[in-house]
Amino acid sequence: MTVFKKRSIGLGLLFVVLAAGGVAFTQGKAKEPKAEDKNTPRKLEFAAADLAVVTLRPLDQSIPINGALQAVNHASLRSKVSAQVDQVLVREGEEVKAGQILARFDASNIVAQLNERQSNLEMAKAELSLAEKTHGKNQTLQKQGFISGNAFDSSSSTLAVSLAKLKAIQAQVAVAKNAMDDMVLRAPIGGQISKRSIQPGEKVDQNSELFNIVDLSAMELQVAVPASQIAHVSAGQQAEFQVDGFNGKLFNGTVQRINPEVEKNSRAITVFIAVKNPAGALRSGMFAKGLLALGQSQAKLTIPNSAVQGGSTDPYVYSLENGKIAQRKVSLGSNDERSGLVEVTTGLNAGVKVLARKMDGIKPGMVATAVGG
Numbered sequence: 001m002t003v004f005k006k007r008s009i010g011l012g013l014l015f016v017v018l019a020a021g022g023v024a025f026t027q028g029k030a031k032e033p034k035a036e037d038k039n040t041p042r043k044l045e046f047a048a049a050d051l052a053v054v055t056l057r058p059l060d061q062s063i064p065i066n067g068a069l070q071a072v073n074h075a076s077l078r079s080k081v082s083a084q085v086d087q088v089l090v091r092e093g094e095e096v097k098a099g100q101i102l103a104r105f106d107a108s109n110i111v112a113q114l115n116e117r118q119s120n121l122e123m124a125k126a127e128l129s130l131a132e133k134t135h136g137k138n139q140t141l142q143k144q145g146f147i148s149g150n151a152f153d154s155s156s157s158t159l160a161v162s163l164a165k166l167k168a169i170q171a172q173v174a175v176a177k178n179a180m181d182d183m184v185l186r187a188p189i190g191g192q193i194s195k196r197s198i199q200p201g202e203k204v205d206q207n208s209e210l211f212n213i214v215d216l217s218a219m220e221l222q223v224a225v226p227a228s229q230i231a232h233v234s235a236g237q238q239a240e241f242q243v244d245g246f247n248g249k250l251f252n253g254t255v256q257r258i259n260p261e262v263e264k265n266s267r268a269i270t271v272f273i274a275v276k277n278p279a280g281a282l283r284s285g286m287f288a289k290g291l292l293a294l295g296q297s298q299a300k301l302t303i304p305n306s307a308v309q310g311g312s313t314d315p316y317v318y319s320l321e322n323g324k325i326a327q328r329k330v331s332l333g334s335n336d337e338r339s340g341l342v343e344v345t346t347g348l349n350a351g352v353k354v355l356a357r358k359m360d361g362i363k364p365g366m367v368a369t370a371v372g373g
Contacts, residue, residue, distance in 0.1 A: 044325070044368035051320065051370055052307055052356040054348045056299050059336040061232075062291040065239060067223040069275065071284045073215035075189050079208040080182040081105060085198050090211075092196050096187045102211055103198065107183035114176035121173050124166040131155075131162040191215035194284070214284050219275040221253055221288055224268035232294045233258060239273050241290025243282065251275065251282065255292070291338055300333065301350060302341040306357045308332065317348070318355040318362055325366040328354075 083105040090102050138155040141147045195212035198204060221241065225233055237255045242248060253273040262269055271292070275282065303317065308330070310316045316329045333343030348354070353370065355362065 042367070044362075044366055045371050046320065046355070046368060047371050050356055050359075051353045052304050054344065054350050054352045054354065055302055056350050057302055057341075058296040058299050059302060059334055059341060059343060060338050061294040061297050061334065062336070062338060063225065063229055063232075063294065064290075064337065065221075065223040065225070065241065065271075065273075065292045066287070066289040067221050069219050069221050069243075069282055069284060069286045069288055071191075071214040071216055072218040072220050072274075073189050073191065074194075074284070075187075075191075075211075075213045076209070077102070077185065077188070077211040077213070079105075079204045079206055079210055081110075081179060082206045083107070083109075083183065083204065085200050085202045085204060088196070088198060088200050090193050090196070092193050094193050096190060096193060096213065098187055098190045100187045101184055102187055102193075103185040105183040105185070105204075107180060110176060110179045110183055114173070114180060117169060117172045117176050121166070121169045124162070124169045128159075128162040128166050131159040135159045185210065187213060189213055189215055192280075216277055216280040216283065219277045219282050219284070220256070221273040221275055223271050223273065223292070224263070224266060225271050225292070227262050227267050227269055230258070230269045230271075233271060233292065237293060239290060239292045241288040243286050243288050246281075250290075251288070293338075297334060300343040301345075301348060302336075303344055303348070303354055304356055305335070305340050305342050307354050308342065309358055318364075319348070320353045320355070320368055320370060323367060323369060325362060325364055325368050327364040328352075 085103060086106045087104040088102070089104075090096055090100075096102065135155045135158070138147060138152050142149070142152040191213045192215075193211060194214045197209045197211065204210070221239070233255065235255050235257060239253045239255065240250050241253070242250060253275040255271060256274040257272045259270040259272075273292075307317050308315050309318070312332075314329070315332055316327055319326045319328050328347050330347035331345045333345045335342045
């Protein structure tokens, strides 16, 4: 290698080193913030959806309710006779009409009893007819003096016994006929079979459970209202509630009646809410949760519930005042769960803008503005 070439290589390396140093210097200057950027505070901008205005307005007053739904019309059928089940004509979940036959029992013994008592009835009628004729003849003979008074009294007694015997046997026949009717079980109401407790061929005793029927067209929601609030509840007030499994769908009901007594343990009063259910979507036993509307209050200062921070013990809000964030302690009053608003009794005036919900990193004194205003 020549001296010229060595010098050329050395100059080239020197040029590369100097170039790299120049780049490093330039990049270091770009990362250093300007003096004015360090001293300028960060300015927050809030969209209209981020803010709420303290507003004077009436609140919908309501109380939370929950309870179980029950069918207004339901029937529990029990056996009136001791007999063997001959036929069962319906299954659980099936629709039935009032008067429809549900099951039949073996009536062979009852039929035999009925036939025997009807025969006895015919005999008693014949005996009575003979006693009436004999008594009529004896009346004539007694008037003519052909028979003694004792003989006439005897015929009168025989007539009375025959009449009493006839009435007794007629009652026995009626009992047998009722027993025959009881061998055929009919639905007392229309609805759905919710429970079936018998199978063909089984022997059932008197008063055995047979079927349960529920009519889902009219439901009733039973809720417990604290005695301290019952003065605000009256028949005709509206309630709305939700039931699990319906994706938040709201159902409506009307207060129908109020129990006159207070429960000893809970100190609450049961309120019955009528619920129309023509499609049968609601089922007996479902748990409902909602609100009972009590009416509207007078106009009050209100803010969204979501604007309140600090919990129930030390509530406060962040407000936007004179271009900065301020923290205001507030006192809260009544709560409207339906609209999501709460009454502010102290700490805020009408027209003040507050942060509508909790936001991370917010501190009092931060510079802020509302976008567009």
